[in-house]
Amino acid sequence: MVLLPALIRGDAVMKRRGSFALILSMLVATFSVRMAATEHPDLTGERLVVYISFHEEEGRRLLDLFQVRTNVDYTYLRIPTGELVARVIKEASAPQAHIILGGTADAHQLLANEGLLEKYVPSPAEHIFEKFRSPDHYWTGIYLGAISIGINENRWKREFEGQGVEKPSTFEDLLNPRFKGEIILPDPRTSGTGYTLLASLIQLWGEDEAFAYFRRLDQNVGEYTTTGFTVAQKTALGEYLIGINFIHDQLLVKKSGFNLSSTIPPGAGWEIGCVSMIKNSQSSSAAKAFLDFMTDREAGQLHTNLTERISTRSDVMTPLGAKPWAEIPINLDYDLYLAAKLKTKYLKGWEERVLRIN
Template identity: 30%
Template sequence: MKKSPLITSMAIALLATTASTGALAKGKLNVLCSADTDWCSLMETRFEQETGVKVSLIRKSSGEGYAQLRAESKNPKIDVWWGGTGDPHLQAAKENLTQAYRAKELPNLLAWAQNQSLVSDNRTVGIYAGALGFGYNENLIKKKGLPIPQCWKDLADPVYKGEVQIANPNSSGTAYTALATFVQLFGEEDSFEYLAELHKNVSQYTKSGSAPIKAAARGETAIGIVFMHDIMKQVKKGFPLKIVAPCEGTGYEVGSMSIVKGARHLKEAKMWAEFALRPDIQSLAQSVNAFQVPSNQASSIPAEAPNFDELKLIDYDFAKYGSVATRRHLLQRWDDEIKSLAR
């Protein structure tokens, strides 16, 4: 029986479509993203377009992401944890929740990114860096006649009662970085005395690390303790915020990436790791107003990114403050001595 030209053409077209789809449909990948939502979406879309891998992405803060990996350790649902402060990534590495992988781009990364891999036995790696600070709403400060804060200790002044927001360090990597920074700057005992005084001025401990500066942008609070790049993102949107690099000095984060131990889609997870460390991919971050310092030496650094050479940065001990014992101790003490205080 002869086939009609129409049927033959349809069959050829169907085969071509199937072949094309098959070439693209190379697998699935479950990603936990702890960076800003816009950046997470950019990475998801670009990876899918480039590889054909179907990405299922969820966004959680660093502390929440770490908690999920622990809860699912016997039956992991996540393949790659991308973004978020490095301390919980290091803790996950110490608890054997993630697995070793040396990406091809590792030798091309900046020293602080390679160090993240070194201290974790290659179970996590640095993808960006950001400096801690605080921002204030210039209009609100003027309206309320408040002095302009320049130092961490200024924020404990009673004049700022109810005017400060910071995240909860249990859920937020940003706030844990702040907690660890204060301990390294002032010593543990003095830092908890400071936190007790600061507590009197805190109107809310948010779940998300960037939420305090978003509240300041909206005029809901005068001051937000966050990473400087989160303040700059709101500045670029037109909000009247000023960035402060505290006079005493400050800590910084090494945003990290880890492949989960027992990942169901290991091949695709390694593809993501290679993809995320490429300079062309890292350079895309500024297109969604993500102004962290990228880890690959060949990446384009946003003009709005903090200049680490000009900041008074502490020698942040990532190995110690990313350890299981230290992190649990500080969080427990914060819960017992700060969170429970009346305001």
């Protein structure tokens, strides 16, 4: 039996943290020395509820540091982006959380379009480029990520090396019939990663060409996952040869010791991962303080260290093994606002034209 490294496990359960491990204390002490001091309010007696849409361990570590800084009491729930959006919409009349941490900007923008997010401008956000922030102040980008092709190098060497098969480096390369059943993708109906892949290729190629492509690619797909990170996990473990998800997830499992290579294909879609405040929730002082905290350099550097993501702050170091954002061959014309506006249409097309669900 293969045991997953602790770093890549996660459970979608509500958890309350009251004590801190020694490693966290050492990490906080290190950050206290290396980072310039930032004023944080005393939130003793305040309670913060956070919906997390990236890896649970990373969210918990950030919340633990915020608790050290403010004495706030917190609770969190980790759920995939698509389910998170549906939950916030369902709870609109009586919000059950204050903060959405992580998830693609199109998901946050969809909730903003529905009138479910509160406007707020975190003071540290002045150090984040405007194009990575909501112009209407509903969400703030904290990290960036590009769609990437991940390959299990152990399996490739064992099964394909010397057979005249080129490693896939473009989206079209994934249609090779030799890869039948060996590709794993995130489901765009539940995963923000999957929806970014779908929406970006529709915008790049047009609906007819994109859906025709996904219909052909479906013949090679062995599994659609609920979350994007599961793609990196299962590819790293060798359950699948090829996985398509965000490059930072692939770099994270590679950092954990797995032999996974990554290639960002030309015209790749990309995300702005965001943080936002849910409208009409209580504890607004704690929520605003958390937004300030998450957009500051200290949290930005910790987040990058934990996740291999590229920060939206220029004063946070780029992860080792990641290219600077300006050198990545992404589709610069990808429009997240259009992706948010047309999400229902795009997903209906996915079900009817790719999965053939009527």
